Amino acid sequence: MxxxxxxxxxxxxxxxxxxxxxxxxVGREAPNCALNAIGDAKAYGLKQxxxxxxxxxxxxxxxxxxxxxxxxxxxxxRDLKDRGLQVIGVNLDEAAEDxxxxxxxxxxxxxxxxxxNQQCAKDFDVKAMPSSYLVDRNGVIxxxxxxxxxxxxxxxxxLAEQLLAENTERK
Amino acid sequence: MKRARLxxxxxxxxxxxxxLSVCLPAxxxxxxxxxxxxxxxxxxxxxSPMQSALRSHQYGSREASSGGGAAGGGGCGCY
Numbered sequence: 001m002x003x004x005x006x007x008x009x010x011x012x013x014x015x016x017x018x019x020x021x022x023x024x025x026v027g028r029e030a031p032n033c034a035l036n037a038i039g040d041a042k043a044y045g046l047k048q049x050x051x052x053x054x055x056x057x058x059x060x061x062x063x064x065x066x067x068x069x070x071x072x073x074x075x076x077x078r079d080l081k082d083r084g085l086q087v088i089g090v091n092l093d094e095a096a097e098d099x100x101x102x103x104x105x106x107x108x109x110x111x112x113x114x115x116x117n118q119q120c121a122k123d124f125d126v127k128a129m130p131s132s133y134l135v136d137r138n139g140v141i142x143x144x145x146x147x148x149x150x151x152x153x154x155x156x157x158x159l160a161e162q163l164l165a166e167n168t169e170r171k
Numbered sequence: 172m173k174r175a176r177l178x179x180x181x182x183x184x185x186x187x188x189x190x191l192s193v194c195l196p197a198x199x200x201x202x203x204x205x206x207x208x209x210x211x212x213x214x215x216x217x218x219s220p221m222q223s224a225l226r227s228h229q230y231g232s233r234e235a236s237s238g239g240g241a242a243g244g245g246g247c248g249c250y
Contacts, residue, residue: 002181005188062210092204121204129203 025125026144030054030135033120035113038091038099044113047139052086053163054135058121060092061102063129065148070106072153076160077110083164084137090115092129132156136163 035044046054057073059066070089077087087110093099096114103112115121124133127146134143134156143159145152201209208214217223 002185005185058204060204060207062207064210094207098207118202118204121202126203129206131203 026141028141030056030133030139030141031120031123033090033115033123035088035090035115035120038103038112038114039096044088044111046088046135049086049088049135050139051137052084053137053160055085055087055160056090056124056133056135057088058090058092058115058124058126058129058131060129061098062093066130067102067106068150069130069148069153070108072148072150072157074107074109076157080160080164083161085160085164087111088113090120092118092121092126134160134163136166 030046032045032047035046036042037044046056055073055076057069059069073087073089076085081087089108089110089112091099091112091114093102093114099112099114124131130148132145133141134145136142142163143156145156212218
């Protein structure tokens with residue numbers, strides 16, 4: 001009996017970090033998150049953007065660096081959308097009203113969606129706010145960036161341009 | 172005289188594990204996107220960084236010593 005209990009406890013401890021093993025990281029396929037438009041039922045799936053380079057940015061209304069990042073994301077969308085870059089801002093606020101108030105103060109020209117049950121953030125294993133993921137045309141995560149600093153963002157933009165130039169979609 | 176029965180080492184271990192496993196769910200980490208309340212200004216460990224910087228500057232010049240006046244950490248964990 002004792003042995004069974006000890007075995008069970010060991011199993012719990014051993015398999016606990018399993019979710020981490022399946023977490024999104026560089027070189028893995030991006031999770032196909034189910035996302036909704038803020039305030040309405042229009043559904044998005046990340047798979048629908050396959051064939052495009054996707055810039056997934058996780059943000060919240062209470063996060064200061066996220067507010068700074070919006071002008072950069074707008075710029076990125078304006079300059080690179082015609083070359084096939086899809087910028088998606090995934091909101092992780094608990095209340096949609098907070099997100100709407102934020103968007104009124106910081107208008108976004110790119111696609112903004114909500115991750116109502118935070119499943120997408122869990123699948124991507126988001127470690128900081130904001131977190132950015134660059135997904136290539138084949139749906140593989142190629143670069144991850146935590147936080148927002150203008151100089152680093154410029155380097156990240158260069159990586160996005162590099163992915164756009166690759167243009168090698170697997171059939 | 173009758174001696175009180177002591178618990179056997181095995182049952183003691185089982186009880187200890189049971190208590191520890193009941194306590195384990197309390198050890199949960201707060202996900203980065205759940206730190207909205209921690210990010211509020213009144214949750215900051217240092218509510219007025221400018222004022223405390225001025226005070227520590229004054230203190231340093233008066234007492235010929237500095238530091239030890241505040242703790243680091245806390246907040247939203249934003250990068």
